[in-house]
Amino acid sequence: MNARAFAVRAAVAAVVVATAVACQPRFGATLAEPSAGTLTIYAAASLKAPLDAVASAYRRSFPDVRFTVSTDSSAALAAKIHEGAPADVFLSADTESPAKLAATGLVDAPVVFAGNAPAIVVPAADPAAIATPADLARPGLKIVAAADGVPITAYARELVAALASEPGYPADFEARYEANVVSREDNVGATLAKVALGEADAAIVYVTDARATANVRTITLPDDVSVRATYAGAVVLSSPNRGPAAHFLGWLAGPDGQAILGPLGFLPPP
Amino acid sequence: MTSRGASGIAAVGWLVAFLLGLPVVALVARALLGGSLGVALASPAVVEALMLSLATTAVSLVVTAGVGLPLAILLARRAPGRASTMLETLVDLPIVLPPSVAGLALLLVLGRAGLLGPALQAFGLEIPFTTAAVVVAQVFVSAPLFIRSARLGIAGVGRDLEDAARVDGAGEGDLLRAITLPIAAPALAAGLVMSWARALGEFGATIMFAGNIEGRTQTLPLVVYGDFQAGDLDGSVAAAAILVLAALAVLVAVRSFHWQRALDLRAIG
Numbered sequence: 001m002n003a004r005a006f007a008v009r010a011a012v013a014a015v016v017v018a019t020a021v022a023c024q025p026r027f028g029a030t031l032a033e034p035s036a037g038t039l040t041i042y043a044a045a046s047l048k049a050p051l052d053a054v055a056s057a058y059r060r061s062f063p064d065v066r067f068t069v070s071t072d073s074s075a076a077l078a079a080k081i082h083e084g085a086p087a088d089v090f091l092s093a094d095t096e097s098p099a100k101l102a103a104t105g106l107v108d109a110p111v112v113f114a115g116n117a118p119a120i121v122v123p124a125a126d127p128a129a130i131a132t133p134a135d136l137a138r139p140g141l142k143i144v145a146a147a148d149g150v151p152i153t154a155y156a157r158e159l160v161a162a163l164a165s166e167p168g169y170p171a172d173f174e175a176r177y178e179a180n181v182v183s184r185e186d187n188v189g190a191t192l193a194k195v196a197l198g199e200a201d202a203a204i205v206y207v208t209d210a211r212a213t214a215n216v217r218t219i220t221l222p223d224d225v226s227v228r229a230t231y232a233g234a235v236v237l238s239s240p241n242r243g244p245a246a247h248f249l250g251w252l253a254g255p256d257g258q259a260i261l262g263p264l265g266f267l268p269p270p
Numbered sequence: 271m272t273s274r275g276a277s278g279i280a281a282v283g284w285l286v287a288f289l290l291g292l293p294v295v296a297l298v299a300r301a302l303l304g305g306s307l308g309v310a311l312a313s314p315a316v317v318e319a320l321m322l323s324l325a326t327t328a329v330s331l332v333v334t335a336g337v338g339l340p341l342a343i344l345l346a347r348r349a350p351g352r353a354s355t356m357l358e359t360l361v362d363l364p365i366v367l368p369p370s371v372a373g374l375a376l377l378l379v380l381g382r383a384g385l386l387g388p389a390l391q392a393f394g395l396e397i398p399f400t401t402a403a404v405v406v407a408q409v410f411v412s413a414p415l416f417i418r419s420a421r422l423g424i425a426g427v428g429r430d431l432e433d434a435a436r437v438d439g440a441g442e443g444d445l446l447r448a449i450t451l452p453i454a455a456p457a458l459a460a461g462l463v464m465s466w467a468r469a470l471g472e473f474g475a476t477i478m479f480a481g482n483i484e485g486r487t488q489t490l491p492l493v494v495y496g497d498f499q500a501g502d503l504d505g506s507v508a509a510a511a512i513l514v515l516a517a518l519a520v521l522v523a524v525r526s527f528h529w530q531r532a533l534d535l536r537a538i539g
Contacts, residue, residue, distance in 0.1 A: 072499075075499065075500060075501065076499040076500075078501070079498070079499065079501040082501070125383075127382070142396075142399060144399075144481065147482070147496060147499065147500060149499075149500045149501070181483065182399035182481060182483060182486075183399050183480075183481025183482050183483050183487065184481075184482050184496075185482065186477075186482075186495075186496075186499060197377065197381065197383060198381070198382065198383030199377060199381050199383060199399070200399075
């Protein structure tokens with residue numbers, strides 16, 4: 001569909017929806033409403049599977065909306081949106097990536113919609129016999145990480161730094177962890193896959209990834225170590241579907257979206 | 271055909287040539303004029319990736335020649351038949367296989383959780399995430415190009431020529447050394463150059479099987495992708511421009527081999 005035909009259809013759909021809204025007091029004063037059409041969501045890799053559940057729940061309420069989902073690291077998605085990729089909504093695993101785009105006028109003000117936390121995972125068979133996070137410093141271990149700029153990398157560094165200050169951890173814990181990194185993958189999904197396949201000894205991914213993946217086991221963290229990830233989304237300002245996009249984002253951050261994300265292990269927006 | 275039809279075809283041809291050439295020219299121009307090539311060549315990461323690419327492809331080339339030549343000779347000498355056809359198809363397969371599929375297949379066989387993983391570990395060998403994995407990935411996807419070219423070249427050497435040498439008492443080794451390989455040399459050389467180029471450009475199998483870490487497994491094509499993903503367009507463009515220039519050099523080299531062969535054949539003929 002070309003842009004003009006899409007705009008025409010979107011306009012027609014908007015009128016239809018507006019009429020429908022006028023007849024349905026249930027929608028109350030909500031301004032933006034979903035229309036019949038396709039929403040293109042650029043989402044952090046850790047949202048790939050959760051978005052299936054999110055999309056089907058949303059479509060139960062608004063069956064005329066279809067989703068096209070593209071997942072990668074939030075940094076890569078931000079780079080693509082910067083280059084003019086046709087996204088309607090950007091769902092990032094951090095707040096920095098959408099904030100940077102917002103600062104250059106490419107997306108609307110970011111909305112925090114979920115929290116998460118980093119987790120250490122090992123293959124179910126645990127070939128390196130990792131019992132505690134301290135084992136990540138053992139020389140010769142094969143740790144797979146994500147590239148610089150990928151949100152999980154920042155959270156992982158924060159986690160490793162927090163562990164380093166725990167009693168009983170070596171002073172050079174962070175350096176030893178870095179020395180064991182054998183690969184820097186594109187995104188957290190690729191990192192997780194290398195562990196699930198048994199090729200890597202350990203990786204830091206999200207709690208939600210660990211929960212949703214067979215073949216991996218989570219290593220328990222010390223009680224006082226707590227690193228939080230904050231997920232923020234934003235409507236792309238060049239999108240022809242800004243109204244429906246904003247409606248979806250509001251829904252996701254609101255009670256309906258949280259009812260889907262919560263059981264998957266996501267934390268409420270901080 | 272009318273001259274109008276002919277000029278129409280020529281116009282379309284020129285347009286297609288322009289469209290094919292434009293992206294590459296634009297890339298190299300941006301790298302050169304935008305100064306990103308200079309910046310990137312001063313960046314240790316790009317230089318390290320360039321060195322790693324040159325080193326791994328050099329090793330891959332030696333391995334390809336070493337393991338590819340016997341197989342090419344075997345395939346060239348076999349009588350045509352169903353088994354030969356199947357064998358040739360199997361050897362050619364990596365040429366048309368998507369590289370990501372090759373990478374996954376290599377992980378499933380040579381990964382430590384793969385088919386041969388436990389056997390390799392018994393010898394203390396773990397291949398994934400090492401420079402050796404980069405070479406394995408390169409050889410897997412590029413050797414078939416050499417084998418194919420070498421097979422056709424060797425099969426093209428006249429049987430009567432070889433038989434004549436046998437009648438004169440030449441052993442099989444002498445025959446290969448003195449007759450078959452020298453005559454097939456342009457095909458072998460062209461095959462080696464093509465397979466080197468394919469190894470240099472290897473991306474999908476490398477990132478899946480060898481991973482991505484500076485200095486150990488991050489070759490130039492991985493820099494092109496990684497820098498772009500991280501939003502560093504300059505680094506990406508510069509690394510890409512180096513690869514374009516290398517590819518161009520390869521095509522020029524292959525052309526010269528083909529001319530060489532044409533001249534040789536005329537001399538023999």
